[in-house]
Amino acid sequence: MKYPIGIQDFRELREGGYVYVDKTKTLFNILQQGGGYYHLHRPRRFGKSLLLSTMNELYRGNRELFEGLWIDNHWDWEGMQRPVIWLKFSSQGIRTMGLEAGLDAMLNGEANRLGIQLEKATFDLQFKELIQKASKENKVVLLIDEYDKPIIDYLDDPQVAEAHREVLKSFYSILKDSDPYLELIFITGVSAFSKVSIFSDLNNLYNLSLVAAARTLLGITQDELEHYFAEPLARVDKAKVRQWYNGYSWGGTEKVYNPFSILSFFQGGGEYSNFWFETGTPTFLIREMKKRAYYFPERIEVSQNKINAFDLTRLDPISVLFQTGYLTILKYEPEDHLYTLDYPNMEVRQSMEQSLLHEYLEGPIQDPLARVAGLRNALREGDIEGMVRIINALFASMPYDLWPQQQTERFFHAIIHLTFDLLGTYIRSEVHTANGRCDALVETVDRVYALEFKLDKSAAEALQQIFDKGYLQPYADSPKQRVAVGMNFSSEERTVVAWESEVL
Numbered sequence: 001m002k003y004p005i006g007i008q009d010f011r012e013l014r015e016g017g018y019v020y021v022d023k024t025k026t027l028f029n030i031l032q033q034g035g036g037y038y039h040l041h042r043p044r045r046f047g048k049s050l051l052l053s054t055m056n057e058l059y060r061g062n063r064e065l066f067e068g069l070w071i072d073n074h075w076d077w078e079g080m081q082r083p084v085i086w087l088k089f090s091s092q093g094i095r096t097m098g099l100e101a102g103l104d105a106m107l108n109g110e111a112n113r114l115g116i117q118l119e120k121a122t123f124d125l126q127f128k129e130l131i132q133k134a135s136k137e138n139k140v141v142l143l144i145d146e147y148d149k150p151i152i153d154y155l156d157d158p159q160v161a162e163a164h165r166e167v168l169k170s171f172y173s174i175l176k177d178s179d180p181y182l183e184l185i186f187i188t189g190v191s192a193f194s195k196v197s198i199f200s201d202l203n204n205l206y207n208l209s210l211v212a213a214a215r216t217l218l219g220i221t222q223d224e225l226e227h228y229f230a231e232p233l234a235r236v237d238k239a240k241v242r243q244w245y246n247g248y249s250w251g252g253t254e255k256v257y258n259p260f261s262i263l264s265f266f267q268g269g270g271e272y273s274n275f276w277f278e279t280g281t282p283t284f285l286i287r288e289m290k291k292r293a294y295y296f297p298e299r300i301e302v303s304q305n306k307i308n309a310f311d312l313t314r315l316d317p318i319s320v321l322f323q324t325g326y327l328t329i330l331k332y333e334p335e336d337h338l339y340t341l342d343y344p345n346m347e348v349r350q351s352m353e354q355s356l357l358h359e360y361l362e363g364p365i366q367d368p369l370a371r372v373a374g375l376r377n378a379l380r381e382g383d384i385e386g387m388v389r390i391i392n393a394l395f396a397s398m399p400y401d402l403w404p405q406q407q408t409e410r411f412f413h414a415i416i417h418l419t420f421d422l423l424g425t426y427i428r429s430e431v432h433t434a435n436g437r438c439d440a441l442v443e444t445v446d447r448v449y450a451l452e453f454k455l456d457k458s459a460a461e462a463l464q465q466i467f468d469k470g471y472l473q474p475y476a477d478s479p480k481q482r483v484a485v486g487m488n489f490s491s492e493e494r495t496v497v498a499w500e501s502e503v504l
Contacts, residue, residue, distance in 0.1 A: 008049035024071035043325025139183035156284035219256025247344035277351035462486030
């Protein structure tokens with residue numbers, strides 16, 4: 001079985017004999033509604049470029065590439081042939097040649113492919129000229145791949161990002177007057193910048209991103225995984241694979257696997273790793289979260305406006321995390337129009353929390369994950385003193401002058417929660433009970449720990465809260481030893497100065 005890892009060209013995939021998950025019926029059901037202007041945003045490495053490559057071959061009438069696929073006998077191969085303009089922002093050297101020069105190269109490249117000579121001098125007029133001349137015999141299908149890349153790549157430089165946004169606004173402004181020449185526009189990207197005036201003139205742009213018809217257009221469903229990958233799936237733990245790589249959802253019901261991660265997993269012979277996260281997580285996002293002493297310790301409810309917002313002047317961590325794929329929709333409540341967001345899977349949770357912890361601690365010499373493994377061993381052995389030593393070593397590894405004076409408490413709790421969330425990679429570690437939120441509930445083979453941390457108060461107060469809130473009550477019938485541990489952390493000494501425990 002040949003896995004199409006990183007292959008974005010539909011022709012190469014089909015002619016190369018790679019496994020292909022047939023999405024053509026879902027695509028057909030969207031396109032059969034007739035001409036329109038569509039926008040779809042999904043995280044990176046989710047198959048957006050391959051989708052547009054598929055549409056390119058479809059509208060150019062290359063039926064031989066679709067032999068055996070659902071759409072082969074359902075598409076009007078002669079009647080639906082159209083000239084295609086395909087703009088690929090992902091393949092332009094914007095950083096080296098500049099955005100305007102990149103637009104010029106992109107437009108002239110498409111013009112040469114279509115046998116068109118562009119005469120206009122500016123990029124916006126060239127764009128309009130290209131569309132008009134390409135529509136000489138039939139209306140044009142316009143495909144725009146990664147439309148927001150010139151902005152996303154510069155989120156750590158707001159001035160450049162804003163300048164690029166203004167250029168793109170001018171570039172796309174010609175589309176409204178080009179409507180008579182256009183059969184279809186299909187735009188893909190990571191973000192929903194359409195809500196902040198890049199496409200302000202396109203009031204008929206239909207955002208497919210949260211629409212039921214498009215929720216499984218990209219990504220691999222569980223049924224598809226078991227159908228197309230039955231052989232490699234039979235050799236691994238299906239439940240563990242689902243826990244690691246499934247979970248992305250744009251409606252709270254249908255869940256899909258990240259194609260890049262699951263294909264890389266099979267290609268690597270079933271070795272679990274953080275494939276997607278390692279391909280380009282923006283450092284600015286990690287740094288911005290640290291600057292705000294932000295972490296994601298629990299599920300959060302947000303409105304649709306919140307998850308669709310992407311304001312360059314006021315970047316919201318929740319919006320950025322959702323649109324870039326680090327959070328996903330766990331469920332949706334139609335009555336309240338509220339979405340519950342959470343990490344999609346173990347790969348993203350572990351990678352994000354490890355990166356955040358590393359950033360909070362300013363890149364300690366010892367990898368934070370190694371300390372977490374030591375914490376696991378201490379808890380397994382009932383060694384509370386050892387656990388305290390590891391926690392203190394964790395804080396001691398952070399340079400003293402980097403501790404934020406104005407956010408001491410949030411900073412402290414962020415590091416504690418990230419550490420114990422990462423512990424959940426090895427053993428069960430949670431932060432919720434029916435009676436409130438415990439700082440950490442950790443379950444090993446022999447013991448259940450309830451751990452409560454106080455800042456500049458007392459260990460006795462922390463211990464008492466465990467009993468008052470009944471954090472261990474759900475385990476009253478468990479044969480495991482129940483251990484309550486209260487700790488007090490001194491912001492002045494940057495260490496756990498006192499702890500008390502009691503075995504129930």
